[in-house]
Amino acid sequence: MIQLFTFPEAFGLRNVSPFCLKVEMALSHLGQEFEIVLEHDPRKSPKGKLPYITDGGRTIADSELIFDYLDEKTGGGLYGHLTPGEYGHGLAFARLAEDHLYWLMVASRWLDDDWFPNVQSGFFSSFPPVVRNVVGTIARRQVRNTLALQGLGKHNFEEQKSFARRDFKALTDVLEGSNYLAGERMTVFDFSVASLLAGLIDNKPATWLSVIAEEYPALRIYAERIQEEVGVYARA
Ligand SMILES: N[C@@H](CCC(=O)N[C@@H](CS)C(=O)NCC(=O)O)C(=O)O
Numbered sequence: 001m002i003q004l005f006t007f008p009e010a011f012g013l014r015n016v017s018p019f020c021l022k023v024e025m026a027l028s029h030l031g032q033e034f035e036i037v038l039e040h041d042p043r044k045s046p047k048g049k050l051p052y053i054t055d056g057g058r059t060i061a062d063s064e065l066i067f068d069y070l071d072e073k074t075g076g077g078l079y080g081h082l083t084p085g086e087y088g089h090g091l092a093f094a095r096l097a098e099d100h101l102y103w104l105m106v107a108s109r110w111l112d113d114d115w116f117p118n119v120q121s122g123f124f125s126s127f128p129p130v131v132r133n134v135v136g137t138i139a140r141r142q143v144r145n146t147l148a149l150q151g152l153g154k155h156n157f158e159e160q161k162s163f164a165r166r167d168f169k170a171l172t173d174v175l176e177g178s179n180y181l182a183g184e185r186m187t188v189f190d191f192s193v194a195s196l197l198a199g200l201i202d203n204k205p206a207t208w209l210s211v212i213a214e215e216y217p218a219l220r221i222y223a224e225r226i227q228e229e230v231g232v233y234a235r236a
Pocket residue numbers: 016017018019020042048049050051061062063064
C-alpha cells in the first residue's frame with residue numbers, strides 16, 4: 001500500500017503542508033489505497049522536504065514528481081484527459097500558488113513576531129521549553145535567510161501584503177468565470193491551489209495573510225468546493 005509521509009497536525013490544520021495535502025487529495029481522487037505516516041523531521045525525506053511516498057519498494061519525493069508517478073501508475077488518471085489549454089492555465093496557477101503565494105504564507109507565519117510563537121508551539125512542541133526556543137530561533141534564522149534569497153523576505157509587510165492581494169485578485173478573477181481554475185472541470189491543478197488556500201484560510205489563529213484572503217470571498221468558496229469534492233480537508 002502507498003504510504004504518504006506528511007507533517008503532524010498544527011495551527012488547527014490536520015495536514016499543515018499544502019504540498020502534502022495536495023498529494024492526499026490526488027490519492028483520494030484516484031481512489032488509491034494509502035496510509036498517512038506522520039513525520040516531524042523533513043530531513044528524513046530523500047529531498048529534505050515533505051511530502052514523499054513509498055510504494056512497493058519505491059520512494060518518490062516532491063509532490064510534482066509524485067503526481068507524475070501516480071499519473072503513470074493510473075494510466076493518465078491525473079493529466080491524461082487534459083487539453084493543452086487546461087494544462088497551461090492550470091500549471092501557471094499552480095506555480096503562482098506554490099512558488100509565490102506559498103512563500104508569503106511562510107513569511108506570514110515565520111517572520112511576524114506576533115505570530116511566531118504559534119510556529120514554536122505548533123512545530124516544536126515535542127522539545128522541552130528551553131530547547132524549543134533555541135531550535136525555534138535557529139530554524140527561524142534559516143527561514144529568514146531562505147526568504148531573503150527567494151526575494152520576498154527583502155520586502156516589508158506592507159509590500160508583501162500588496163503582492164498577496166495581487167495573487168488573490170488574479171485567482172478571484174479567474175474563479176468568477178468558472179468553478180475551477182483550468183476550465184469547466186476539476187483538474188489536478190485545483191489540488192495545488194485549493195490545498196494552499198485552505199491551509200492559509202483555516203490556519204488558526206489567523207495570520208495577516210489569512211485576514212487578507214477573507215477580502216476575497218470567492219477563494220474560501222472555491223477552497224471549500226474542492227475539499228468537498230475530493231473529501232479531503234485541511235482543517236482538523
Ligand atoms: N517542491 C516540494 C516542496 C515541498 C515543501 O516545500 N515542503 C515543506 C513543507 S510545506 C517542507 O518540507 N519544508 C521543510 C524544510 O524545508 O525544511 C514539493 O512539491 O513537494
